[in-house]
Amino acid sequence: MHDTKPLLINSDFPALFRKPLEVLQVNLGYLCNLSCVHCHVNAGPKRTEMMSRETVDQVLALADAANIHTLDLTGGAPEMHADFRYLVRAARDRGIEVIDRCNLTILEEPAYADLAEFLAAQQVNIVASLPCYLEENVDKQRGKGVFKDSLAALQHLNRLGYGQPDSGLELNLVFNPQDAVLPPDQQQLEQAYKQHLQQHYGIVFNRLFAIANMPIQRFGSTLISHGRFDSYLALLKDSFRADNLENLMCLNTLSIDWQGYVYDCDFNQMLDLPLGAVAKPKLHISELSLTQLQDAPITTAAHCYGCTAGQGSSCGGALA
Numbered sequence: 001m002h003d004t005k006p007l008l009i010n011s012d013f014p015a016l017f018r019k020p021l022e023v024l025q026v027n028l029g030y031l032c033n034l035s036c037v038h039c040h041v042n043a044g045p046k047r048t049e050m051m052s053r054e055t056v057d058q059v060l061a062l063a064d065a066a067n068i069h070t071l072d073l074t075g076g077a078p079e080m081h082a083d084f085r086y087l088v089r090a091a092r093d094r095g096i097e098v099i100d101r102c103n104l105t106i107l108e109e110p111a112y113a114d115l116a117e118f119l120a121a122q123q124v125n126i127v128a129s130l131p132c133y134l135e136e137n138v139d140k141q142r143g144k145g146v147f148k149d150s151l152a153a154l155q156h157l158n159r160l161g162y163g164q165p166d167s168g169l170e171l172n173l174v175f176n177p178q179d180a181v182l183p184p185d186q187q188q189l190e191q192a193y194k195q196h197l198q199q200h201y202g203i204v205f206n207r208l209f210a211i212a213n214m215p216i217q218r219f220g221s222t223l224i225s226h227g228r229f230d231s232y233l234a235l236l237k238d239s240f241r242a243d244n245l246e247n248l249m250c251l252n253t254l255s256i257d258w259q260g261y262v263y264d265c266d267f268n269q270m271l272d273l274p275l276g277a278v279a280k281p282k283l284h285i286s287e288l289s290l291t292q293l294q295d296a297p298i299t300t301a302a303h304c305y306g307c308t309a310g311q312g313s314s315c316g317g318a319l320a
Helices: 053-066 083-092 116-120 135-142 146-159 187-201 217-227 229-238 240-247 266-271 302-308
Strands: 023-027 070-074 097-102 125-129 171-175 207-210 253-256
Touching: 023 053, 023 266, 053 083, 070 083, 083 097, 083 116, 097 253, 125 146, 125 302, 135 146, 146 187, 171 187, 187 207, 217 229, 229 302, 240 302, 253 266, 266 302
Parallel strands: 023 070, 023 253, 070 097, 097 125, 125 171, 171 207
Antiparallel strands: none
16 A cells, blocks of 8 residues: 655645644544445454553543543444443443444444444434445445445434434434545535435435545555546645634544554544654653643644645534
């Protein structure tokens, strides 16, 4: 796989500085039941990296110390982690909102047959990847049969109340472009998703998040192989909008990898770019002092243009 980091680190992206910490985004490991083309963490069924229980407890200790309001769980498939339910219960007992970044198909795996019921019982906010509402496009990007399994999972979630009015169970979907292009208008695309999924499959959901593909890891490597990396990066830079800067996730979020090292964002984590608040190459969660984060600089590189291009992009969708 091609390394995109050398092509990104020399950048003129504007300086950013941290605001008060409110969100922990935690990557529990790279194990996943899928191997998606657009995956920026290069996750898959053969990955073995998984967070230890000791580090999970350190995450909870940091959540307590910082008084965060949201714990955002990613992977891989975060639900495949042995301590996923332990962590969710502990966070919910603290009154912390939990986001599960779910690939949907994991809910259809026999070993996780009761997972949807667990998520509903804990009132976990589900952010589910569905890069298109057409079967051919989804299976091309994520693997044969993924679309049908995703629909079955969504219908299961709907029966539990997810996405239903006044249920308190939030179900949001994620769109990623199929190619090296910016996402279309999020509001218009959301309406198209809702109309198609309701009409053809009786599926409802709350919101659609349109997220740009980052030129890193598996997607970035594919761009290099096809000779399209430079043109995609140029598109991101040419589409820069300064008004997106004030809404970037990295301002109030701390990213933690499966080993417990901290970063300014999930994408920096994948590029192994150190936390801007410290001089050392890597800082472990056990060494972090919250005072280090106060108004601290954020590490940036050229991939940051992916978050500020056009309508903007974050793990919560468009910024504009």
